[in-house]
Amino acid sequence: MGELLEARNLTKLYGVIIGVNDVNLDLQPGVIGLLGPNGAGKSTFLKLVTGQLRPTEGQVSVLGQNPWSNVQLFNRIGLCPEQDSFYDNMSALEFVTSLARLSGMGQEAQDRAEQALARVSATEFMHRSIGEYSKGMRQRTKIAQAIVHDPDFLILDEPLTGTDPICRREIMDLVTELGAEGKSILVASHVLHEVQAMTDQFVLIFGGRILAAGKVQEIRGLMNEFPHRISLRCSDPKKLAGALIRDLPIDGVEIDQEREEVMVLTKDPGEFYAGLSQVVLATGLSVRELTSADDKLEAVFNYLMAAS
Amino acid sequence: MPIAELGYRPWDGARTGVMQRWMAITRSEIGIAFGSSKLLRRFLIFAWIPILYFCPIFLAIGYVADPANNLTEGAMLTEIAGEFLSGDALQRIRADPQSFLPGIWSIVFYFFFAYTQSVFAMVIVAIVGPPLISRDVKSKAFLVYFSKPIQPWQYLLGKLATVIFFVFCITLFPALVLYTISIALSPDVGTVQATLPILLQISMASLATALPIGMVVLLLSSLTGNRRIATFFWLAAWIFGEIAFRVLTLGGNFSRNFEPPPWAYFLSLRELTTRAASYLFQLPENMEALFTNLGPAGERLQRSMRGFASDMGDASVIEGSTDVLAATSSGFPPWVSLLAIALLSSLSGALLLRRVTKPVRI
Numbered sequence: 001m002g003e004l005l006e007a008r009n010l011t012k013l014y015g016v017i018i019g020v021n022d023v024n025l026d027l028q029p030g031v032i033g034l035l036g037p038n039g040a041g042k043s044t045f046l047k048l049v050t051g052q053l054r055p056t057e058g059q060v061s062v063l064g065q066n067p068w069s070n071v072q073l074f075n076r077i078g079l080c081p082e083q084d085s086f087y088d089n090m091s092a093l094e095f096v097t098s099l100a101r102l103s104g105m106g107q108e109a110q111d112r113a114e115q116a117l118a119r120v121s122a123t124e125f126m127h128r129s130i131g132e133y134s135k136g137m138r139q140r141t142k143i144a145q146a147i148v149h150d151p152d153f154l155i156l157d158e159p160l161t162g163t164d165p166i167c168r169r170e171i172m173d174l175v176t177e178l179g180a181e182g183k184s185i186l187v188a189s190h191v192l193h194e195v196q197a198m199t200d201q202f203v204l205i206f207g208g209r210i211l212a213a214g215k216v217q218e219i220r221g222l223m224n225e226f227p228h229r230i231s232l233r234c235s236d237p238k239k240l241a242g243a244l245i246r247d248l249p250i251d252g253v254e255i256d257q258e259r260e261e262v263m264v265l266t267k268d269p270g271e272f273y274a275g276l277s278q279v280v281l282a283t284g285l286s287v288r289e290l291t292s293a294d295d296k297l298e299a300v301f302n303y304l305m306a307a308s
Numbered sequence: 309m310p311i312a313e314l315g316y317r318p319w320d321g322a323r324t325g326v327m328q329r330w331m332a333i334t335r336s337e338i339g340i341a342f343g344s345s346k347l348l349r350r351f352l353i354f355a356w357i358p359i360l361y362f363c364p365i366f367l368a369i370g371y372v373a374d375p376a377n378n379l380t381e382g383a384m385l386t387e388i389a390g391e392f393l394s395g396d397a398l399q400r401i402r403a404d405p406q407s408f409l410p411g412i413w414s415i416v417f418y419f420f421f422a423y424t425q426s427v428f429a430m431v432i433v434a435i436v437g438p439p440l441i442s443r444d445v446k447s448k449a450f451l452v453y454f455s456k457p458i459q460p461w462q463y464l465l466g467k468l469a470t471v472i473f474f475v476f477c478i479t480l481f482p483a484l485v486l487y488t489i490s491i492a493l494s495p496d497v498g499t500v501q502a503t504l505p506i507l508l509q510i511s512m513a514s515l516a517t518a519l520p521i522g523m524v525v526l527l528l529s530s531l532t533g534n535r536r537i538a539t540f541f542w543l544a545a546w547i548f549g550e551i552a553f554r555v556l557t558l559g560g561n562f563s564r565n566f567e568p569p570p571w572a573y574f575l576s577l578r579e580l581t582t583r584a585a586s587y588l589f590q591l592p593e594n595m596e597a598l599f600t601n602l603g604p605a606g607e608r609l610q611r612s613m614r615g616f617a618s619d620m621g622d623a624s625v626i627e628g629s630t631d632v633l634a635a636t637s638s639g640f641p642p643w644v645s646l647l648a649i650a651l652l653s654s655l656s657g658a659l660l661l662r663r664v665t666k667p668v669r670i
Contacts, residue, residue, distance in 0.1 A: 089343060098333070
């Protein structure tokens with residue numbers, strides 16, 4: 001298989017609002033995470049990729065073809081949209097079967113729908129009305145309709161939103177399995193660690209522009225030039241801050257006595273975490289809470305924005 | 309023991325043709341409508357009740373027209389036919405049924421379409437039509453539909469075919485049942501051949517009823533994400549249009565010389581479809597031929613048709629066969645209705661396409 005996706009100066013304007021801004025991108029087949037905070041331009045980018053919007057400028061090619069008004073291309077693409085676009089009084093089986101027929105399946109549509117639903121562990125509830133489904137069941141149904149016609153390229157828009165931990169795990173496993181079977185998958189999400197569990201290849205989008213694209217290590221490398229922010233809460237933040245400054249690689253500390261919080265800035269989070277428990281034990285303090293402000297994708301983008 | 313593979317498997321089967329894709333939408337919508345609306349199921353049964361009225365008429369006409377049947381043996385059917393045909397007219401028809409039956413059948417089918425089923429069609433469309441696109445507007449289902457290999461026109465065709473199917477359920481299908489009963493009682497095989505064009509008339513009249521109202525209701529449905537609002541729009545368009553038409557043509561009840569403004573007929577969608585049906589059933593030609601051939605013997609038939617039309621609510625049909633013709637051709641010739649229907653359907657279709665493709669035209 002050649003290029004999965006190729007964008008050249010891809011731009012989409014909504015009047016004076018920029019949805020996607022001069023994007024140049026080459027993606028090879030595989031599982032790819034499209035990461036960006038809400039409003040970053042992910043949905044616009046996906047709509048351009050799936051031919052549901054026409055670029056204002058530039059061009060995009062998917063599986064070697066221009067997706068705009070290219071109905072035949074949808075034989076090879078499966079889309080799981082973010083919104084729940086269901087008829088509540090239909091069952092998952094009826095819904096997926098009818099969409100399988102739209103994909104050109106004849107007699108075998110129902111069998112294929114059953115197989116697709118089995119693949120997403122939806123067999124148990126596939127005869128019930130969709131109106132009775134939980135968010136997780138709805139997500140599974142949407143994924144089933146996206147894979148029912150055995151597409152080469154699967155596009156999942158926020159597939160884990162609102163799902164419970166078990167469903168989340170199953171969907172992640174499914175994506176990994178499909179990827180191992182040779183399918184190309186583009187998973188759009190705003191949660192870094194979720195996508196990280198499915199792939200190590202990312203495209204980061206923010207403000208309609210591609211901030212970075214590549215393997216996670218490469219992006220991390222970019223991030224490590226900037227200090228990570230780590231918050232620790234304990235009864236004596238001053239004492240803890242002193243010990244941390246003395247024994248660990250730290251670039252700065254902020255103390256909030258009222259909240260009993262120490263905010264640490266470090267460019268070497270790996271070494272910091274490795275030595276942290278030793279230092280805390282030595283102080284005899286009890287750390288109530290340890291959070292990394294950088295777990296949030298916005299923080300990643302802030303770093304990358306600063307870098308760019 | 310081998311473990312069966314129940315899971316998902318790659319698929320590389322042959323795909324159905326493009327023309328079959330829209331049928332998937334129709335099939336699915338019909339299933340949803342039947343499954344979710346008890347009112348629809350009940351109304352479909354109710355809308356077949358006129359068959360009970362028209363069936364004996366066809367039975368009686370078929371029976372008495374057959375020279376092989378003894379009129380005294382089938383006294384009841386003869387009596388029903390006697391309501392329409394005097395002794396002389398009856399004898400003329402029995403002598404040459406193939407010349408008279410097609411015309412009589414066409415006229416009765418026209419009444420079946422114009423006075424009962426056209427009203428029911430407006431009602432069934434109010435039940436089935438409004439949610440068809442408004443539901444997709446609300447749930448943004450376009451996104452899913454257009455991520456499959458179908459074009460917007462196929463999507464619309466699938467939705468339109470759903471409305472057409474339900475309108476056919478109360479126009480075409482009962483009319484075919486009536487036709488079959490009539491054929492079963494027809495005097496000879498020659499009658500089948502002579503009345504075959506009626507099948508085409510029935511189909512065309514059903515389509516002329518279903519197409520414009522289907523297009524209009526889908527257009528209204530596409531304007532909102534709320535099915536109740538779409539239903540309200542439809543009922544308002546139908547009822548207020550009908551009232552306006554009735555008011556503007558009211559003078560016809562009092563004066564034979566009254567001429568309503570021609571545009572009044574365009575206010576009522578039902579009137580337009582009815583007039584189109586009169587054109588398709590060749591009502592003027594059939595009536596003229598029938599009454600000319602039967603001459604004075606057809607007087608009772610003429611009276612019955614006047615009475616029938618009046619009973620059914622067309623107050624403008626008051627005097628003689630020529631008035632029946634006048635009622636269906638006043639204002640403008642009936643073929644103009646057909647043209648108006650075609651234009652209305654095309655315009656609605658174009659607007660619908662714009663509405664449906666709006667998300668991708670940003």
